Amino acid sequence: MIKGTAHKFGDNVDTDQIIPAKYLVTTDAKELGKHCMELADENFPSKAKPGDVLVAGTNFGCGSSREHAPLSIKGLGLSLVIAESFARIFFRNCINIGMPILESPEAAKEIRAGDQLEIDLDKGRIKNLTQNKTYQAQPFPEFMQNIVNAGGLMPYVKKRLAAS
């Protein structure tokens, strides 16, 4: 069960805003986390607390394919991203590295900054404790759920290589 405070962002937040290109000189998640969402909100890295939830509008994570973007979110210690919709490379990257995400247009629209959330990831259930509302996120297709269950893409690949 995830519990945390919501931080709200708008539509079309691209990966440059999640982690500006000038920081793509390291692969260290903690280091990247120090600059997470810096172009969208300068103070975000100091405001966000471990376990907090990032809530965004449509097309979150569009633009560059940099895996540094979900890595920076993970490195800052955020527990989950909820969005109305995700850009496809960002979506794949999250599944592959085990960064939890949920797609729920209703929840993403109605959650306000500062709301207290409680999320059951296995069931895809989002509870807004502040507003006393519950939402059901889209389940992942079975194929992707298998990757998630394996612990990410590389463990999944290792299993496949061992089996062949």
Next chain:
Amino acid sequence: MGQTAMQKILAAHAGKKEVKTGEFIMAKVDLAMANDVTAPISIKALERAGITRLWNKDRIAIVLSHFVPAKDALSAAQAAVAREFCQKYDISLFFDEGRGGIEHSLLPELGLVVPGDVVIGADSHSCTYGGLGLFSTGVGSTDLAAVMATGECWLKVPETMKFTYHGKPGPWVTGKDLVLYTIGQIGVDGALYRNMEFTGDSLKHLSMEARLTITNMVIEAGGKSGFIEADEVTEAYLKGRAQRPCTIYKSDPDAAYCVKHEWDISGMEPQVAKPNLPDKVVGVSEVLGAKVHSAFLGSCTNGRIEDLRVAAQIIKGRKVAKGLRFMVIPATQNIYRQALKEGLIDIFMDAEAVVSAATCGPCLGGHMGVLGPDEVCISSSNRNFPGRMGHRDSQVYLANPAVVTASAVAGRLAHPEEILGKNVIPAAA
């Protein structure tokens, strides 16, 4: 029901007779690519998983492009990670600085991607190659690591949107204008998860370079891949260049498309995307005179030889406007050399432009011309999200190379006709 060319390519690479949209497949990959920014995470993922055998050392391209020549000690160390990996595994397609350029210009130029291929690249603009009649998409580093280990990539078969363009483009209208117009019409997530197929008689008037500019910006509409059927223009481009046999795929007349758009572009003027989104597209006449501090000609979108030729035609015998700076970056080492031979570099230097070695550089606010607070750039590149080229309060207009160069001369956003007059047409590509 017929199949789109994309379905046929994916079916052939998944060992199936046909594939349905929405179906998950494991596709065999013909070429995998990563750059200096994305490869280090792939290498780390392989190491962490304890994988020490690669699928095929001759089908993995590692191209140093983003922070080369190194912008600082950290980027130098990062390039070294990629360099050592390529040495260790004897990667044959390793392009160090001085030996390559920007991957999306380089791989087509060297004939390393050919019609009928499935190409997976750890860079979002990997969709570029689809202009050659193949499937290509951008992924993150862990996906690429999996391809390096297995030669396969999991894919969800995308729906296809069909875009048909009619009419002969005007003299200053290029592939860039067609794709900007398209993104303006459908929005930055208008093609989310989808394949974009481009067709119509207008494309017959476009060079291979101009077509690659169209598929390059598929990602700016959220698209997974772009596709232009190979024809005689493609064949002429590939002659003496293609490194592997080509397979030509065509969509069936009764193939299913989720959306169809059809536009007459004969009266179209050059298009410009205003700050801060690639879909804020207007005709150039709406933004003429806008203040700009800097102009950039380069990137995987528009840093090719024909882009440099048209720029040189406009700026020849003229100067970059006072108070403005003009950055010219040929996308590959070969393009740079060709521009030297043709005297284009002299023309740029006479005009007091800055010319640099091949790099992605300023396009992503990396180095070589990063924008300061409140500065405005007109750029031939592909993205203008907030802070893309530098400071969070800087702004970017996206346009074709002729509009970028005309603006560099005028000192404000300008149409090429303002510099050359109405009766001059662009130099033949």
